[in-house]
Amino acid sequence: MRILLIEDEPKMTSYLRKGLTEASYTVYIADNGEDGLFLALNEDFDLVVLDIMLPGIDGLKVLKELRKQKETPVLLLTARDTVDDKVEGLEAGADDYLSKPFAYAELLARIRSLLRRAPRAVKDILRIGDLEVDLIKRRVRRGDARLELTAQEFALLQLLAERQGEVLTRQFITSQIWDMNFDSDTNVVDAAVKRLRAKIDNTYSNKLLHTVRGMGYVLEDRS
Template identity: 35%
Template sequence: MISILVVDDDPHLRKLVRVYLEQNGYLVTEAPDGEAASDILLNQTIDLAIVDLMMPNKDGFQLAGEVREDYDIPIIMLTARGSITDKAKGYQAGTDDYMVKPFEKEELLFRVQAILRRYDRAGSQTIRLNEMTLDKRSYEVKIGTTTMLLPLKEFELLYYLASFPNRTFTRDELIRHVWGMDFEGDDRTIDVHIKRLRERFKRYSDAFTITTVRGIGYKLEVS
């Protein structure tokens, strides 16, 4: 699953972008400024960054330069500053695209999709857990010559946890990312699906384990 980092000091804009991109099948992580974004990039696999220009601590120009130097991921600059000077400076810092606020969220999605195609990230739909492979295109789990087909939500929950190994998620976060914002059930749904995954893969503990973090939620640990 494609992972996108949204960096902006406006929490309302971050939420708008996150919710829309999640509705279109992307994993989204938020950062309120450039320094927080740098920490996330060190600890998570990110496929694309959407970056505001004017931020405290580390601005978009500085972050774009850092990303271009240390990571091979595309950058979309999303800012209220639309002068040709600012655009030139943004492209010189290493951004791949530049959008001026206010913007249409549909256009942002089109640009995300186009840039991911150029970077050949759109087809990146597999995760390896030692000898096990999760394939989002076919919703199959492959272990050696064995292929397993899981119920849809079990696969999506496992795939999401595996996208961020060793990261702890609350039950509410897992509900939101796997079942969606409009889910009307309760967080016991997560416990039931985790139990089923553990039973299903108890013979494959050499690939991964799903650990309960007491009082918080769950995390997937790669063996």
């Protein structure tokens, strides 16, 4: 998923970009209100994380202008934490509000909550190269061959296919498929990927499921 972070503090920007990237989000950065508003209006994002205190156009102005054209979910970040400040932000169109300083775990939980609530375009059939994933019939084909997957293998493939081209970390995969905290001593993800790869890739010359060393896994057609 694509997140636009509009924040002018370099240390905060670096910290959040690193954390969100490790959580398998694609993060775009703007360090002022004008650039942030331009990106928010002209690109498609799943979420905007918006600081209120910005140079040039402040965050509330950015939010009000964005709401004239788009309903992209917006999470406000600010050091201003009075009730009046929160009310002003929510009435301007924010979907959630988080005061600085904050715990990263809370920010990530709020982001995930907003993304779950946001409407998403859902395709019935996902295609990557000659691989076809039918989400309604829960069938998988590669070329003319039908592939038999377990429920867990199908769930893993669906996650990778819905985010094709994105590198998904092991931590993110475990949180989505097994609903558990990642334990670096376990190989549950690696073992699951190995089983899935044996069915969708091993007998085909064009490999679709790739390992990105030190990061995770990505499903994409590199032919």
